[in-house]
Amino acid sequence: MSWKCHAAIGAFVFMMLPSAAEADDAQVWLGANARGPIAGRVELGVETIERFGRDDEGGLYESENSAMIGFRFEHSTLAAGYVRDIVYRGGGAAIEQRARQDFSVDHIAAIGPLAIGARLRVEERWRDGSSGTGVRIRPFVRLTLPVAGKLNLLASHESFVNLGGGAGQRGGYDRARNFMGFGVPLTKRVGVEIGYLNQWTRGARTVGAAAFTLGWRW
Template sequence: MNQPTCRSAPSIFQFFRKFVMIRRFGALLSSAFIVALPTLAQTSDQQVWTSVSMTGPVAENSRLLIWFDGHARFSQDAEGLGVTILRPGLGWKVNDKVSLWGGYARVTSDSGSGDLEEDRFWQQSTYSVSKLFSGQVSGRTRLEQRWRDTGDDTGWRLRQSFRWARPLGSDNLSLVLSNEIFWSLNDADWGQGEGYDQNRAFAGFAVKVSDRSQFEFGYLNNHIRRPGPDASNNNLAISYSLRR
């Protein structure tokens, strides 16, 4: 690999200055949503969220698809592992713009007094929406059925996300903005409350590693409704994705 030269220093400085601006924009994006919610006291945490994912056809030119994503989220000022998620699934390519999916997820959370286990079945549609401001808009609509070992009820939850990505000068670096809202469809005896659950607003960059893989990193604000004070966590999000 070629060693960086002095000439590259200004461009590196500009890159990180843009990153700081994007982080601030992400906070504003989240705030624009949160101001529409009732004003409540909030708690906050600084977290690091990491993930890996793989999607693609089971064989070349097959319409049958596979899905996997795994997550490790570090909370309490990123000093301890707070959440792990393993989520495999299968899908079907309807056409070049729409795919349908279904699968299972195992979620383990640190409750402070021990691990809290959650099982989920999930169904979703992923789709391309349109071009907007020289970027591509895509969406995902996911329905979840949730069970926890602290209750007997099934919690139904709907998640809607939209993502906008725009290349910055080349196809290897893109600006990414996304937002996902979580809406619980019923009450459950283990703690789920009907209505707004949480929102995740992200602003960052995608760096293309190869034709089929990329890293994504940036600022993610996670606003969570709670029985007491709501939580508004500031997270560094880092992900690696691979397309078969």
């Protein structure tokens, strides 16, 4: 492995360390997604993410489900869809609905065997009990490095930037989400990712979570 690959992964790990050291909320995030063509270059993608283990709730505290329709180019995808996010608290549930738009690039750059992918996500949000529309942008970058056979080392960073204060959100840089782990195909069309996810949120505790994602591409 070249020194440039070591430097890229090392820089990402160094960026994660301060917030990871402060994360004191042991959670588990489980995800599953499926994606594939439905007509020519038009694709359908569905995803669910279930979050467990918030200290004051225990068990399942958030369920996020989405469906996206996208158009596949040679190395990128433009997609739009709908997200329904349910947060459970105090015996009740608050629902947030989102319109989501994504532009993703599979390999925006490479350093030797290290592949760099990126995504720009925009969301319009409507939340129970809050007025107005909240708009936020979520730039995302992902590093993929083959380490042994079909096993890949994965690292990613996502920023959350709120534009304005609709739907109860605070304007400005609000959240940073970092992940490091491993990905491996189980079959030709099914793969799994396992690792550690660290999330810093402005004005709240940093969260650490074991993250497991099962993906299927038809």
